[in-house]
Amino acid sequence: MKIENLTKKYNDQLVLDHINMEFEDGKKYGLMGPSGSGKTTLLHIILGLEKADDGTVSGLEQKKAAAVFQEDRLCEAFSALENVAMVTNELSKEQIREELSQLLPMDSIDKPVKNLSGGMKRRVAVCRSLLAPSDMIIMDEPFTGLDENTKKAVIQYIVKKTKGKMLIISTHNEEDIAALGGELIKLDGYC
Amino acid sequence: MGEVMIRNRWIRKFVIIAFWLAIWQLISMFIDNSIVLVGPLDVIRALFRESITIEFWSSILYSFGKISLGFLTAFLLGILLGSFAYRFQWLKELLEPIIMIIKSIPVASFVILALIWMGSKNLSIIISFLVVFPIIYINTIAGLDSTDHKLLEMAQVFRIPIWKRIKYIYRVSLLPYLISGCKVALGMSWKSGIAAEVIGVPDKSIGERLYMSKIYLSTDELFAWTVVIILISALFEKLFLTLLRKLQKDREVQAHEN
Numbered sequence: 001m002k003i004e005n006l007t008k009k010y011n012d013q014l015v016l017d018h019i020n021m022e023f024e025d026g027k028k029y030g031l032m033g034p035s036g037s038g039k040t041t042l043l044h045i046i047l048g049l050e051k052a053d054d055g056t057v058s059g060l061e062q063k064k065a066a067a068v069f070q071e072d073r074l075c076e077a078f079s080a081l082e083n084v085a086m087v088t089n090e091l092s093k094e095q096i097r098e099e100l101s102q103l104l105p106m107d108s109i110d111k112p113v114k115n116l117s118g119g120m121k122r123r124v125a126v127c128r129s130l131l132a133p134s135d136m137i138i139m140d141e142p143f144t145g146l147d148e149n150t151k152k153a154v155i156q157y158i159v160k161k162t163k164g165k166m167l168i169i170s171t172h173n174e175e176d177i178a179a180l181g182g183e184l185i186k187l188d189g190y191c
Numbered sequence: 192m193g194e195v196m197i198r199n200r201w202i203r204k205f206v207i208i209a210f211w212l213a214i215w216q217l218i219s220m221f222i223d224n225s226i227v228l229v230g231p232l233d234v235i236r237a238l239f240r241e242s243i244t245i246e247f248w249s250s251i252l253y254s255f256g257k258i259s260l261g262f263l264t265a266f267l268l269g270i271l272l273g274s275f276a277y278r279f280q281w282l283k284e285l286l287e288p289i290i291m292i293i294k295s296i297p298v299a300s301f302v303i304l305a306l307i308w309m310g311s312k313n314l315s316i317i318i319s320f321l322v323v324f325p326i327i328y329i330n331t332i333a334g335l336d337s338t339d340h341k342l343l344e345m346a347q348v349f350r351i352p353i354w355k356r357i358k359y360i361y362r363v364s365l366l367p368y369l370i371s372g373c374k375v376a377l378g379m380s381w382k383s384g385i386a387a388e389v390i391g392v393p394d395k396s397i398g399e400r401l402y403m404s405k406i407y408l409s410t411d412e413l414f415a416w417t418v419v420i421i422l423i424s425a426l427f428e429k430l431f432l433t434l435l436r437k438l439q440k441d442r443e444v445q446a447h448e449n
């Protein structure tokens with residue numbers, strides 16, 4: 001995937017200024033930058049949710065994407081199991097339950113997501129993105145609301161499930177990128 | 192504690208109803224004219240007298256079938272066209288004048304027009320359809336418009352097929368609006384359907400029975416049929432709303448809607 005001269009403005013405020021990047025299949029990338037540096041905007045453009053004012057993103061034509069958004073974007077009335085089942089036909093309910101149990105307590109899997117804590121919801125969102133059929137996974141600050149121990153477990157799970165897939169993750173913590181074995185990309189004007 | 196409170200609530204309700212029935216009975220006794228006003232006991236007697244005849248039940252079946260058919264057709268078509276109108280702006284704009292016209296024309300005008308064009312046989316189907324359709328159509332669009340666009344973006348990214356989007360995303364947004372719409376539409380379909388039957392006087396309908404009770408000044412029958420209409424309408428409303436609520440996954444939304 002190649003990003004060339006990508007530019008995006010909001011009300012005359014330049015958020016992305018002629019960004020150039022290249023991402024290879026099967027590799028992991030960690031996007032870092034201060035708040036307002038355009039990380040979320042860039043990820044949204046890659047996902048096709050926003051349009052750039054100028055520049056191109058190529059190499060996405062054949063790619064299936066999955067994502068963890070900055071907000072959880074879960075269907076709150078449905079269980080964790082149903083939230084994952086809605087994005088994949090490749091796994092049985094038992095397989096999904098087994099996967100979810102690696103990040104969540106068993107008794108929370110069938111509860112409506114609205115009854116789960118913020119950290120649990122985040123783990124459901126991460127699990128959903130990793131179990132959906134995809135070649136490329138985008139994660140926008142996936143560790144928000146997770147304590148250190150849970151974060152470690154989530155990182156291990158991400159590493160296990162993203163073998164051979166392209167992963168682009170935005171975070172404020174350089175150590176998270178190192179733990180994932182990702183290549184660091186800084187979005188502070190010099191990338 | 193909870194059970195006691197519930198029992199007290201039922202007792203209070205019963206006492207209130209009994210109080211007003213007693214007032215009604217006293218006023219009817221005071222007026223002492225069975226053409227102007229009958230008491231609740233006369234109504235119960237008339238209801239019992241009627242209910243042992245075959246005509247009573249066939250009239251109920253006739254009107255119930257016609258009004259329900261009009262309601263259900265409007266319900267399904269309202270959801271279908273409302274969904275397409277939500278998806279295609281041109282269709283929404285195309286249908287807007289028709290919906291405005293149906294909403295603004297008085298029911299009585301529709302009844303007379305339908306009588307001239309199609310006769311009285313299917314009058315209550317058409318009238319209940321015309322009353323219900325705009326309510327369901329408008330509520331469908333409003334419900335779909337209220338869908339969380341962030342969830343729709345998520346569905347777009349994950350390439351979630353349309354039937355799953357309907358099941359997990361649209362249904363949750365749509366049902367509270369549909370239930371609110373149905374609460375209004377169900378009552379109105381019965382009121383307008385029976386009013387149409389009274390004007391058109393189709394054979395073996397509740398409307399015909401009401402019309403006859405007017406002609407023969409049988410106020411007790413008029414009241415008895417009114418009670419029957421209220422009971423059937425309430426029963427149908429309860430049954431239909433229960434079915435809709437079963438489809439509604441999110442109990443919190445349900446509680447909010449109530």
